[in-house]
């Protein structure tokens with residue numbers, strides 16, 4: 120438990136154990152008695168489009184898109200379209216492009232979905248009184264965003280918010296990975312791993328096919344340009360495949376153990392009731408196991424988004 124530096128003095132008389140939690144950066148995460156508050160973040164999540172104004176994250180997220188589009192270009196225009204086998208091109212093209220679209224959709228959903236932010240500055244006297252805490256019940260206040268910190272929430276210094284079940288902040292998706300967008304992040308890593316493996320396989324086949332014949336017959340580009348494009352694609356694919364496959368495995372492991380990356384690194388003893396294996400997966404992906412788990416478009420309400428008023432910007436969110 121933290122010192123009383125950030126104690127909410129006005130509430131101290133009524134709740135002597137009330138104290139503040141430290142953020143992720145301080146390395147002294149506080150674990151306390153839960154304050155059931157599962158509705159706090161929902162209004163903001165439903166009414167606004169979440170976007171983090173972080174220049175590093177925006178550059179990384181744009182790079183991710185450019186690299187996927189580069190892979191699309193090489194696979195389609197260097198390998199598949201010049202290929203003499205119609206069915207080979209059609210089937211591989213359909214598979215690769217579909218997975219690439221799903222990867223990019225998952226990326227956008229991860230980036231633009233509220234990861235489970237706790238409303239800023241809700242640690243007011245009125246709000247605390249409304250909680251009707253039992254004697255001895257402990258709650259935590261985040262000193263940085265002045266919010267009541269639910270159990271398993273951590274403060275992210277980039278998002279400048281406390282995030283429920285924060286796993287980590289990922290600059291490649293320019294967002295935190297938390298309770299509400301973890302499923303899209305898992306899909307993003309899965310689809311990127313799939314298209315990277317697919318691109319590597321296609322490159323291997325292309326190299327072996329072209330070695331047997333003249334390179335000129337094999338591609339519309341000159342042999343030198345084709346080889347350079349393919350080598351860069353292979354390097355990119357190896358790097359992405361390794362990174363995303365490891366990340367995908369780690370995420371599935373975390374979900375099946377109902378433990379976030381932060382909790383694992385901090386070796387926190389669970390004070391929550393763990394939802395193991397399929398229960399953990401169901402909690403993150405929603406509903407019983409089905410192909411819908413692989414759908415990054417789930418829960419989209421385009422009509423509702425378009426009907427919302429334009430203009431107001433505030434903090435790391437803006438209305439649409």
Ligand SMILES: [Zn+2]
Nearest residue numbers: 261264274281
């Ligand atoms: Zn905070």
Ligand SMILES: [Zn+2]
Nearest residue numbers: 275278288295
């Ligand atoms: Zn963050």
